[in-house]
Amino acid sequence: MEAKSFHHALKVRDDICIGCTHCMTVCPTEAIRVRNGKAVIIDDRCVDCGMCLRNCPVKAIHIEHDDFKKIFDFEHRVALVPAVLSGQFPEDITVAQIYSALMELGFTAVYEVEHGVEILLEAAKRFVKNPAANQPVISSFCPAIVRLIQVRFPALTENVMLLKPPLDIAALHIKKLYTDKGINSDRLGIFYITPCAAKIAAIKSPVGEEWSPISGVINMDFIFNKIYKSIKQNGKSESCYLPKIDPLTSEGVMWSLTHGEATPIQGRCLAIDEIHNVIDFLEKLENEEIDDIDFVELRACDESCAGGVLAVANRFLAVERLKNRAANLPSVSGPIPSEMSEESIVRSKEYLINHIAIDDVNPRSMLMLDENMAEAMKKMNQRNRLLKSLPQVDCGACGAPNCQALAEDIVQGKAGIEQCFFIRNRQISSGKLNMAGSTAIIESIWGKKKLKKPESENI
Numbered sequence: 001m002e003a004k005s006f007h008h009a010l011k012v013r014d015d016i017c018i019g020c021t022h023c024m025t026v027c028p029t030e031a032i033r034v035r036n037g038k039a040v041i042i043d044d045r046c047v048d049c050g051m052c053l054r055n056c057p058v059k060a061i062h063i064e065h066d067d068f069k070k071i072f073d074f075e076h077r078v079a080l081v082p083a084v085l086s087g088q089f090p091e092d093i094t095v096a097q098i099y100s101a102l103m104e105l106g107f108t109a110v111y112e113v114e115h116g117v118e119i120l121l122e123a124a125k126r127f128v129k130n131p132a133a134n135q136p137v138i139s140s141f142c143p144a145i146v147r148l149i150q151v152r153f154p155a156l157t158e159n160v161m162l163l164k165p166p167l168d169i170a171a172l173h174i175k176k177l178y179t180d181k182g183i184n185s186d187r188l189g190i191f192y193i194t195p196c197a198a199k200i201a202a203i204k205s206p207v208g209e210e211w212s213p214i215s216g217v218i219n220m221d222f223i224f225n226k227i228y229k230s231i232k233q234n235g236k237s238e239s240c241y242l243p244k245i246d247p248l249t250s251e252g253v254m255w256s257l258t259h260g261e262a263t264p265i266q267g268r269c270l271a272i273d274e275i276h277n278v279i280d281f282l283e284k285l286e287n288e289e290i291d292d293i294d295f296v297e298l299r300a301c302d303e304s305c306a307g308g309v310l311a312v313a314n315r316f317l318a319v320e321r322l323k324n325r326a327a328n329l330p331s332v333s334g335p336i337p338s339e340m341s342e343e344s345i346v347r348s349k350e351y352l353i354n355h356i357a358i359d360d361v362n363p364r365s366m367l368m369l370d371e372n373m374a375e376a377m378k379k380m381n382q383r384n385r386l387l388k389s390l391p392q393v394d395c396g397a398c399g400a401p402n403c404q405a406l407a408e409d410i411v412q413g414k415a416g417i418e419q420c421f422f423i424r425n426r427q428i429s430s431g432k433l434n435m436a437g438s439t440a441i442i443e444s445i446w447g448k449k450k451l452k453k454p455e456s457e458n459i
Contacts, residue, residue, distance in 0.1 A: 006147070006364075007204035008046050009063045009197040010053060014038045016060035019446060023052035023061060024401050028275050029152055033409070034399040037447020044364065047147035048198040049275050049300045050309035063197045063310065066216035068226075071106055074189030078174050079107040080167065080214065081193050083114045083253045084305045086325065087318035088224050093231060095325075101230040102223075111174055113192070114252035115345045116166030118332055119352045121251060121264055127161055128265055128295045134159045136270075136285070136293035139261050141165045143202035144300035145278060146361060150207070153282045154363030162208065162358050166255060167192060167199070171213040172355055173348045189215040193223050195256075195308030198300065208358030220310040246344045253326040256305035257319055259297070264332070267294030274302040369411060379411040386410055390420055397421040399445040419445060 019037040031045035032052060039052070039060070053061040071077045079102050086095050099110045128137045138159045140146055149156050164172075171190050178188045192214050194200055200217045254260040262269035270293060272281050278298045284290050301307040306322070307315035345352070369379035386407040394402035398419040400409055409415035418424050418433065418441055427433035443451060 006043055006046065007201050008041065008043060008048055009065070009200035009204075010041060010046065010048055010050065011062055011064050012039045012041060013060045013062065016058055018058055018060070019450070020057060021396050022055045022057055025396060026051045026055045027401065028279055029148065030401045030405045032401070034396075034445060036444065037450060045151060047144050047151060047300075048196075048201040049144040049148070050197050051275065053197070053309050063200065063219055065194070065200060065219040065222065066191070068218060068222070070216050071189055071191055074215065075187040076109070076178060076183060076189065077107045078109045078111055078188070078190045079193060080170060080174070080190055081110055081112050082167075082195060082220075082256060082305060083112055083248060083322060083325075084195055084256050084308070084311065084318065085193055085220060085224070087306060087322040088220070088311060088313040089228070089321075091321060091324070097231060098227055101227040101234075104230055104234070105223075105226055107191075111170060111343070112248055112252070113167045113170045114248050114255050115246070116164075116169030116173070116352075117252040117255045118249060118345055119169050119349060119356065120163060120166055121332055123163055123353060123356050124161065124261075125265060127163060128267060133161075136296045137161050139295070139297045140208075140358070140361075141255075141261060141297070142198065142299045142304075143207070144196070144198035144275070145298045146207055147198070147201070147364075148275070148278070148300070149282070150361065150364040152279070153286055155286060156282065157361045157363050160361045162360065164209075164356050164358055166252075167214075168206075168209070168212070169352055169356065170345070172352060173345045175213045176348055176351055177343060191216045191218055193218055193220050195220045195305045195311050196301065197309060208361050220308070221312050224312045246341050246346075247329055249332040250326040250329040251332045253322055253329060257322060258299060258304045260304070261297040262295060265295045268292060269295040269297065271297040271299075273299040273304050273307075275300045369408065382411045383407045386417065389417070389423070391422045393422075395421065397445075416441075 017038045019034050019039065021034060023039050024032040024034060028049060028051060029045045029047055031042045033040050033042065053063065086098055089098065102110050127133060136159060138149065138156065138161060140161045140163060146160060149160060174190055175185065175188065190213060192203065194217050203212045203214050203217055206212050251264055258273045259271040262271040272278050278300065303315040303319055306318040311318065368376060369383065370376040387404060390403040390407060392403050398406045398421065400406040400415065406415060406420060410417055418427060424433060424438055424441060428435065428438055439451065
């Protein structure tokens with residue numbers, strides 16, 4: 001079951017925002033408007049892809065995460081680390097040193113998320129082969145893509161693979177591991193180090209699940225700085241106590257990169273990254289221009305998680321480091337090691353397989369103008385009539401990204417047609433609107449500061 005509303009990690013700081021429209025024009029779901037000179041994010045449309053953050057010239061958009069001090073609320077503090085974190089550091093800093101630094105910062109255990117791949121890959125192969133599955137099966141790994149499909153391509157929600165991603169599988173394993181030791185859940189804190197905003201949103205309001213076993217989320221750029229500072233101050237020591245765990249497989253290290261999922265899945269599989277490329281592909285898929293594909297790996301970020309908005313390193317260098325690491329690791333299809341640690345995820349395989357499924361992913365269409373079908377049809381006709389009267393220049397001067405977005409806002413009672421610059425000018429010329437009224441409308445969109453004469457201006 002899904003949460004009633006989306007949680008969003010992306011936030012706008014009004015004290016910094018200058019209402020420049022950079023974020024509004026790049027948002028792939030038209031989730032941003034300008035009101036009173038500030039960017040406003042529409043919750044029902046936002047998929048937390050982070051395009052607004054990447055393009056904000058004044059850094060007014062940030063990603064909220066949990067206070068790091070929260071980890072000390074728990075006796076047992078586990079850091080769930082994605083493999084891509086190791087790719088942020090120079091090659092001379094080892095994974096063991098990164099683990100050591102995390103434990104020096106206060107964690108009592110460190111566990112790499114991609115151990116969950118060992119469980120997921122087998123289940124994913126079965127899911128794709130299942131004749132009952134809608135083809136192509138779309139990966140559920142990237143939460144920004146799952147939300148994008150929900151709000152912009154609702155007809156494709158039935159194609160989403162109904163399996164937990166490695167993150168949730170690893171978290172369930174950790175929770176079971178500690179429960180089996182007799183440790184109550186209120187003494188265990190599981191904290192994920194995230195490379196993007198969408199994963200925060202997915203943890204706070206999971207899609208297809210009632211709850212998440214993860215206690216909190218910490219931004220990767222924040223923890224990178226702490227780890228790097230610790231290593232620089234204390235030297236590259238590996239003397240800190242490290243838990244004995246099984247090494248990741250090569251597939252595990254590669255999973256969060258482009259082609260990481262598609263390569264080990266059998267059949268005709270495609271891997272597409274960067275959200276605009278994904279949208280282009282999904283539009284073709286929705287229009288039935290593409291067929292005969294078994295599985296599609298879709299990622300919102302260029303180079304997938306290595307290009308996440310919270311990643312620090314150059315994404316191409318990070319990919320190279322991860323590929324070098326993967327080259328020295330065993331394959332998931334290889335023989336099971338004769339010696340497994342007590343924490344090996346393979347020991348929990350039966351339990352995890354029994355809990356790997358998620359509920360149906362439900363549409364949350366941003367195109368739906370009203371929950372009542374009759375009213376929605378009426379509003380759609382109103383929108384189409386309004387569109388004919390609008391100039392179709394998509395200038396953004398109304399505070400919406402384009403004319404269609406303005407028309408939709410109008411029929412939903414969120415805007416007025418006089419917000420259009422061209423309509424407003426016609427109303428002034430015909431005497432329907434005076435200059436004072438026009439000024440008030442402009443101020444409601446762009447704020448009073450935009451209309452104030454700068455002290456340096458001589459015009």
